[in-house]
Ligand SMILES: N=CN[C@@H](CCC(=O)O)C(=O)O
């Protein structure tokens with residue numbers, strides 16, 4: 108029977124989708140490829156996906172409000188970027204040059220640069236400037252196929268500025284088609300001149316209650332790292348956040364192996380991120396506890412550090428999510444680039460990288476509604492690339508392959 112459809116994408120060389128979608132641990136998911144495929148969307152939700160002949164019989168493009176002829180192109184779920192620090196003022200391009208000349212990330216931070224420098228610039232910025240900056244970055248993300256993004260606060264380190272950042276995230280989210288997931292990260296660094304224990308008390312007693320009261324965050328994240336927050340300090344913060352309804356996330360085993368993975372497993376975190384130094388034991392603990400590991404190849408690339416051991420996760424049957432970690436130290440908003448680095452740098456297969464950037468990434472932000480897949484009932488979020496086969500995305504690196512982006516069944520970007 109013919110029906111009126113909001114959007115039909117048809118005649119795609121490939122429609123590509125992970126078979127899972129947020130439920131289960133993702134280890135049995137596969138990447139399904141439908142040759143000459145089509146997708147129909149109604150009321151923002153996918154209502155049909157399959158061969159073009161089947162989908163267009165029930166949903167003729169000529170009867171749809173909008174149709175996209177995807178001949179010669181590949182349709183993917185919109186990318187999910189589950190780890191960014193995208194709201195801040197200024198940049199640190201001079202530190203980029205200093206790092207190339209040999210300065211380390213931690214030397215820069217210990218001298219009051221790095222995160223602390225962005226904190227100074229962000230405290231001085233008006234909320235409107237932060238909103239405008241974030242909207243610009245969201246536009247760039249969208250143009251590269253991202254339709255869901257997590258954004259952390261963490262360049263305030265005091266109640267007032269942390270709230271200003273979360274309000275800026277909320278305001279930008281209201282104005283932009285990307286689905287924005289807000290995370291509170293008051294424990295991103297120890298502010299200049301502060302004692303770490305006293306600052307942990309302030310995060311727990313002042314910042315967390317104010318954030319929970321304002322209802323502006325879904326997750327609470329901590330930088331669990333030597334010289335920043337210890338495992339026990341991180342545990343106190345994450346448990347306090349959990350009591351206020353914020354799901355834990357953690358920056359773990361980035362520069363040193365401290366035990367953040369085990370903590371993530373103990374407190375049922377949604378994700379443990381970075382994991383450059385994670386051991387087989389850590390990987391097993393994350394897998395058993397259902398914590399999604401998030402690997403950030405752009406960060407290793409920017410730091411000139413060895414990549415996380417993606418093969419060890421694969422061997423343990425623990426699927427990994429991928430994210431940009433977009434921040435002033437790792438300045439890329441592009442999930443296309445992350446997929447390229449995952450393959451060319453971490454030697455992941457294109458199929459594993461696409462799953463990591465879509466359905467597995469959705470697990471890292473607790474999106475269990477089919478986000479990151481193209482299946483009936485999932486949100487109508489699609490990225491259409493100018494390639495005839497999804498493997499060409501990492502193969503043809505360094506260029507923008509995404510051409511058209513759809514959120515909730517509406518075309519929101521076209522190159
Ligand atoms: N490692 C801690 N936080 C960020 C970097 C933030 C910054 O350098 O401004 C990260 O995840 O890479």
Ligand SMILES: [Zn+2]
Nearest residue numbers: 190192358432
């Ligand atoms: Zn981070």
